[in-house]
Amino acid sequence: MAVLARPRVVVTRRLPDAIEARMRELFDVVPLAEERPPSPDRLAALIADADVLVPTIVDRIDATLIAAAGPRLKLIANYGNGVDHIDLAAARARDILVTNTPGVLTDDAADMAMALILAVPRRLSEGERLVRSGEWAGWGPTAMLGRRVSGKKLGIVGMGRIGQAIALRARGFGIAIHYHNRRRLPHVVEKAVDATYHAELDDMLTEIDMLSINCPHNASTHHLIDARRLALLGRQGYLINIARGEIVDEPALIAALEQGVIAGAGLDVFAHEPAVDPRLIGLPNVVLLPHMASATIEARHATGEKVIANIRIWADGHRPPDQVLEGWA
Known part of the structure; x- marks a missing residue:
């Protein structure tokens, strides 16, 4: 050179x-x-x-x-x-x-993923909007009911630096860790985060409550999460994406959110940034962020x-x- x-x-x-x-x-x-x-x-x-x-x-x-x-x-x-x-x-x-x-940006991205893992099931964005609207009527036994994260199962797609950092954070909230990766991690790494490996993504999706996407976007991961796999995640499942919007079939995700195929989503990335599909903006069961995980x-x-x-x-x-x-x- x-x-x-x-x-x-x-x-x-x-x-x-x-x-x-x-x-x-x-x-x-x-x-x-x-x-x-x-x-x-x-x-x-x-x-x-x-x-x-x-x-x-x-x-x-x-x-x-x-x-x-x-x-x-x-x-x-x-x-x-x-x-x-x-x-x-x-x-x-x-x-x-x-x-x-x-x-x-490992820690910053993992922090943001963890924030979304908490925010979506607990409906933080909806609650914040309710207070700002001036229409909040006060505390009630059935008001703003969300889902507890402790005891749930988190599936991580892409167990690199960021995926492992998310796993460590989630373990602190009593969340069980599952993961799908191109290659299985060494036993010592799996043990450090107490993670269960799934060679097949579909098998993992049927077992977990929350899915965190942390893999690169390439030809093999384009629309990796499609309508069929969203259905496997299930009606009480949540999707978190801080990786790339194109990994998820966005129209399929919108339909799944609208129809209750999954419970909710937390998105920091979108398929056509900076454009965001207006249907996503109108949905109450999704938290939307402006690609700020590393910000x-x-x-x-x-x-x-x-x-x-x-x-x-x-x-x-x-x-x-x-x-x-x-x-x-």
């Missing part, structure tokens, strides 16, 4: 001030001082003469854009962990490395620091530590 004293870096979105300042010290930065993602044409023009691209999860880095990149572009240093918005095969074909930022000051700064480290190590002629390898998803 060639050594670059001051690589030219295109950053697609505004980052925390301290991160942007540090990048300007180290690199020749072309920042896009905007809150919305740039158009594909504008982005293509900017990366025609760049060494590094720093995109976010809302930037579609597809084969067309990668093919249009100039010969200097040799690193896509993603600001975030998920890379389903990047065509990894197209990047490999152009000999462009891709890095991400694993581990920096802490600490996580945003730690993500930026990992991006900087990946660029610096690559510019020094070494393999970046967080390179996304083939088969990552």
Whole structure:
């Protein structure tokens, strides 16, 4: 790898001030001082003469854009962990490395998932809206009845860092842990979270009360949770999704919520962000959040620091530590 004293870096979105300042010290930065993602044409023009691209999860880095990149572009240093918005095969074909930022938002994402696990069965969003409406008539023995979480079974799809962190939190609330994963975890990890493994997702769905989605989005997980699997979760089941909206068949989920096929859902992600289906907005049995599971000051700064480290190590002629390898998803 060639050594670059001051690589030219295109950053697609505004980052925390301290991160942007540090990048300007180290690199020749072309920042896009905007809150919305740039158009594909504008982005293509900017990366025609760049060494590094720093995109976010809302930037579609597809084969067309990668093919249009100039010969200097040799690193896509993603600001975030998920890379389903990047065509990894197209990047490999152009000999462009891709890095991400694993581990920096584990606790924040797990905290948000746990908040939704509590909020949905206990109807916190409905209760808050009732108080704000001015129509609350006071305490009553049958008012705002929800479901107890202690003693319930939580199924986790995707038992990586975040899934394991959710399991540890849920155990503290007396929730039994079940999980489905591409590969079974080592016994010592299973024991640490007292988790039961299910090789078949369908088998797990019939046993659990709550489902937390924490796997990457890729071809094999697209619409992994469809109408049939929602029915397996059952009328007293709850779905929590802080991963990617496309993992769930959203129209099927809406129908399941409307028809009482499942009891409720907590969603931090949606199929067509930032657009949210108005039918979801009108449903009382769903808690909706604006993709904010990782939205802490600490996580945003730690993500930026990992991006900087990946660029610096690559510019020094070494393999970046967080390179996304083939088969990552």
